Amino acid sequence: xxxxxxxxxxxxxxxxxxxxxxxxxxxxxxxxxxxxxxxxxxxxxxxxxxxxxxxxxxxxxxxxxxxxxxxxxxxxxxxxxxxxxxxxxxxxxxxxxxxxxxxxxxxxxxxxxxxxxxxxxxxxxxxxxxxxxxxxxxxxxxxxxxxxxxxxxxxxxxxxxxxxxxxxxxxxxxxxxxx
Numbered sequence: 001x002x003x004x005x006x007x008x009x010x011x012x013x014x015x016x017x018x019x020x021x022x023x024x025x026x027x028x029x030x031x032x033x034x035x036x037x038x039x040x041x042x043x044x045x046x047x048x049x050x051x052x053x054x055x056x057x058x059x060x061x062x063x064x065x066x067x068x069x070x071x072x073x074x075x076x077x078x079x080x081x082x083x084x085x086x087x088x089x090x091x092x093x094x095x096x097x098x099x100x101x102x103x104x105x106x107x108x109x110x111x112x113x114x115x116x117x118x119x120x121x122x123x124x125x126x127x128x129x130x131x132x133x134x135x136x137x138x139x140x141x142x143x144x145x146x147x148x149x150x151x152x153x154x155x156x157x158x159x160x161x162x163x164x165x166x167x168x169x170x171x172x173x174x175x176x177x178x179x
Contacts, residue, residue: 009070014120016079017113019072019088022062026073029084031055033105040164042140043103048164068092070127074104074117082108088117096130102146109142118150122176131177135160138170147174 012019022030033039035050047054062071069091077083086104093099100121104114122132134152136143137160148154152174159168 009065009072010124010126012072012120012124012126014116016116017074017076017081017085018078019117019121020075021065022059022071022073022087024056024059024063026084027055027059029082030059030087033086033103036106037164038106039103041162042137042143043101043164044160044162046103046164072121074113076113085113086117088121090121090127090129090132092127093133096128097133098127098129099133099135101134102143114143114146115149118146122150122178125178130179131175134174134176135171136174137162138172144172144174150176152176
């Protein structure tokens, strides 16, 4: 039996879930959720259609933890919920800064899980950041509320390329100063 690598990153507790490192067994649910157009079109990096094997590659990269992005699964299994409800990330930047990213399975939308995950990750500050940035597409006001609920301040408008949409999309950018 193949042993899974345990990533050296903290498990973070939230009120109704834990944020934990990804594991190989998450690939199936990552593929299921990421292949949903409603999820992929609200991200910059998830393609649609989602290619076969992409989830396994993504999970393997996250488990290596040798890149510029720390990745956590939103896991409510111990609370009677799903083992993987979404993903939350911190992409390392320079000068003690990171950019937060997250997506939640459509069945979990408007339940507060994204707000809980962002709030818990910011409170834990596992990368010892001074500032965390966040950017959301302007046609996704729910994600903007997630950031403002966590105390992020509006910084300005910009645009980002969405792989799933094959186009540049207007964004709102936010920041949270941690010290």
